[in-house]
Amino acid sequence: MGSRASTLLREEEIEEIKKETGFSHSQITRLYSRFTSLDKGENGTLSREDFQRIPELAINPLGDRIINAFFPEGEDQVNFRGFMRTLAHFRPIEDNEKNKNPPATEPLNSRANKLLFAFRLYDLDRDDKISRDELLQVLRMMVGVNISDEQLGSIADRTIQEADTNGDNCISFQEFMKVLEKVDVEQKMSIRFLH
């Protein structure tokens, strides 16, 4: 319910999150409501099970990878700051013009950061490279049992071949960005928040 939410989130915290992520005041309070409604344990953090409880996310083929993106390396709980930081990647880019003080560092929802988010979905061991194995695993998540190993293997090989420019048989983040330079990342990796 709503009344509990706004009392636990202090104004200073809202201001900090505003500066860091670019969300508006009302967006932050509403997202905090959402955060608390997902937090069944009521301990101020979300676990992986809390995310899995969302049916639409549980049936998403990349659901596990998306959930994983919220959790920092080796941790099992994410607090509201972390939650907002991850969601901030999906703010539309044109919203940055509305900000009177543009942040000194690159905003979380820049084109490069959006691509980095997608890159990390593939990069399972977080070593900044997408290996053939990792690509195969993610492909397998997306297609389920419907495509044979051989065919999936050849798709992975072809994808790496097209992207790999330095011959190490892996895709680095630079190579990743190059392959997708013509894709409308701004629109496809953005969610239209209201208010």
Place this chain on the structure above:
Amino acid sequence: MEDVWAGVFWAMKIWLYLIISLIMFPAMFGFSLGISEAYMTILMKTLKWATLKIQKANAEEKAVNNIPSNGLILRENGSMEKELGELRRSRPKPPVGGDFTLSDCFYFTRRGIESIVEDEVTQRFTSEELVSWNLLTRTNNDFQYISLKLTLVYGLGIFVRYCILAPLRITLACIGLSWLVIGTSAVGVLPNWRIKFWLSEWVHIICYRICARGLSAAIQYHNRENKPKKGGIGVANHTSPIDVVILCNDGGYAMVGQVHGGLMGVLQRAMVRACPHVWFERSEMKDRHLVTKRLKDHVSDKTKLPILIFPEGTCINNTSVMMFKKGSFEIGGTIYPVAIKYDPKFGDAFWNSSKYSMVSYLLRMMTSWALVCNVWYLPAMHQQEGEDAVHFANRVKSAIAHQGGLVDLQWDGGLKRAKVKETFKEQQQKKYSSMVVGDDSNSDSSFSS
């Protein structure tokens, strides 16, 4: 000291007599003295005034986008084919092998994040968010001090609701329930003459009417010519146990449900003495054939009252209708759909059973402004030739959703507690696979489901 007690006792007697004469008797005989109507008019005027005040105060904050919807995000509802097609536009389709690009994950990522921010299902299991505040503490999302007058009205509202209305309603509810138990037991003693049937109906309706007054319920029935008839099955969307009171105010139904202990058990046993209801033991509920057979037997007896079933199987927050379980639609017999829609401005009728017990829920109901709802009786529906139960159930569900202005969802209400089935994920994977390898694949990959 004695005088004080005598005075209190005397005041309580007066209070009780007032209630009985001004509220109970009119309720029993179905006419009204106009007190509740006057209350409702004042209430609506007050709420409208409050809304205007709040809107004026927020006028500067409300930005250029004056969006009527209550949602957090605007979803891009393109299909998988459309979205992936747009993503792949930037490169030509490879001549051989599968059609995959690294940007395919964008589609799933965005859908996933959208569902984290706002999804169709989990929001149905918590109370509906109001567009504008209705002066109740419980619905206060983002309290900002607006004006002295508003705060005074809010404070007055608290006093009226907790100190005047709540005791009144609790008294009425107690009277109503005890009357139900006593009356039905008394009628149950009579032998099976026609008069017994008539008396039992009368007893039931009276105490439901008293209970309805106990909740300050203002119910509007539409299309009463379509009311469920004997030997039929009444089917309605489920928001709370109070749905039973709402529907039974306008006619007798045979209830279907599990045998409970405690107060509910006493009520159940008393009710079944006066006229046949269908109560199942917990163990019997597991046996679907037994359940279907008992219901079939009841329905085929044309002298018995129509049964009332809530096919969703659980309470939903009255913004949507979730999957109807096909069991009720396999019994045969005529289905009479009923749509119930509560007006959330006056009080939130949804029972969040994981958050509130039955008693605290009833207390919340009794300290709301009122319970305003609309009941639409829809024309009877029959299972058509060659139509299976699932399809029939969906047809009835759509009719109810459409009439009540509710969202028609395919999701199962059981997701409140249970995990979603893996088959839905497999469906998504299969769909995506067909976009990667295409339907006319000439390799030896096989499509297994």
